[in-house]
Amino acid sequence: MDILWAPWRMAYFEDPFPVEGCLFCWAPRQEDSPTNLVVYRGQRAYAMLNRYPYTSAHLMIVPYAHVDTPLHLDDATLLEIMRLTQQAMQVLEELYHPQGFNVGFNIGKAAGAGIREHIHLHVVPRWLGDTNFMTTLAQARVLPEALEVTFEKVRRAWHRRFPPAGPKAGGADMTKQAVVSEQAPRAIGPYSQAVKVGPWVFCSGQLGMDPETGQLVEGGIEAETRQALTNLKHVLAAAGAGLEHVVKVTVYLRDIRDFAAMNTVYAEFFQEPYPARAAVQVAALPKGAAVEIEAVAYVGEG
Numbered sequence: 276m277d278i279l280w281a282p283w284r285m286a287y288f289e290d291p292f293p294v295e296g297c298l299f300c301w302a303p304r305q306e307d308s309p310t311n312l313v314v315y316r317g318q319r320a321y322a323m324l325n326r327y328p329y330t331s332a333h334l335m336i337v338p339y340a341h342v343d344t345p346l347h348l349d350d351a352t353l354l355e356i357m358r359l360t361q362q363a364m365q366v367l368e369e370l371y372h373p374q375g376f377n378v379g380f381n382i383g384k385a386a387g388a389g390i391r392e393h394i395h396l397h398v399v400p401r402w403l404g405d406t407n408f409m410t411t412l413a414q415a416r417v418l419p420e421a422l423e424v425t426f427e428k429v430r431r432a433w434h435r436r437f438p439p440a441g442p443k444a445g446g447a448d449m450t451k452q453a454v455v456s457e458q459a460p461r462a463i464g465p466y467s468q469a470v471k472v473g474p475w476v477f478c479s480g481q482l483g484m485d486p487e488t489g490q491l492v493e494g495g496i497e498a499e500t501r502q503a504l505t506n507l508k509h510v511l512a513a514a515g516a517g518l519e520h521v522v523k524v525t526v527y528l529r530d531i532r533d534f535a536a537m538n539t540v541y542a543e544f545f546q547e548p549y550p551a552r553a554a555v556q557v558a559a560l561p562k563g564a565a566v567e568i569e570a571v572a573y574v575g576e577g
């Protein structure tokens with residue numbers, strides 16, 4: 276039986292990583308550097324180097340989701356974790372020519388998991404006789420390569436072999452962008468006309484307001500509905516989307532008896548499959564409007 280002797284790992288338990296909260300939630304919120312040790316980001320999981328490695332280039336594949344067991348991961352995340360494991364092995368083979376790998380989860384205290392609350396898959400490259408890599412003399416930890424050097428090499432090789440594509444979910448790359456359209460009424464308060472996050476567009480409620488005059492259009496519920504949906508269309512366009520991408524609409528009516536009239540105009544704007552929708556009567560709307568309409572759109576990957 277081979278025994279991998281790693282006495283410095285004691286430091287891991289005596290001197291935990293100086294991060295408030297969960298290390299694996301913290302790391303992807305930072306810029307990638309030898310500080311967070313994140314070498315590659317996927318859509319649902321990322322790869323980072325272990326700061327207290329068993330061997331050089333000891334990697335971990337981590338889901339963005341904070342879960343303590345793979346039983347709580349969806350199929351897409353499970354698949355990506357294994358894809359990233361494959362990529363990690365290819366990158367490590369190219370750089371370090373290991374003769375084998377240990378790949379696995381430590382789940383629960385009894386299994387020796389260092390950070391139990393957020394699962395991570397270890398990918399540990401192995402060489403015959405790799406227990407000789409370090410000396411335990413004078414309590415010194417001697418690895419053949421500094422962590423910063425390993426970080427740069429692995430990160431570069433990984434991005435060269437597998438160029439990341441599309442918007443990234445989770446962590447720092449799921450950035451929130453304010454959407455601005457000149458063809459819809461300006462936001463006149465602490466809100467955005469819409470916010471885009473990854474493939475999703477969340478549109479603020481639109482009134483039947485003419486963006487030129489800043490006044491409600493004349494003509495009652497039909498005219499206001501038409502103008503509100505036209506404004507919504509322009510806001511979506513500024514986010515690279517159209518009404519065909521809308522998945523959910525909420526319609527606020529000052530008087531529910533306007534429902535049928537609103538619905539007739541609404542039907543001119545949407546095609547099948549229609550978005551999900553709720554329509555409710557409210558006590559009042561800004562500027563005495565008859566209708567306000569908000570929407571959520573999904574524009575897919577890329």
Ligand SMILES: [Zn+2]
Nearest residue numbers: 297300341393
């Ligand atoms: Zn976490």
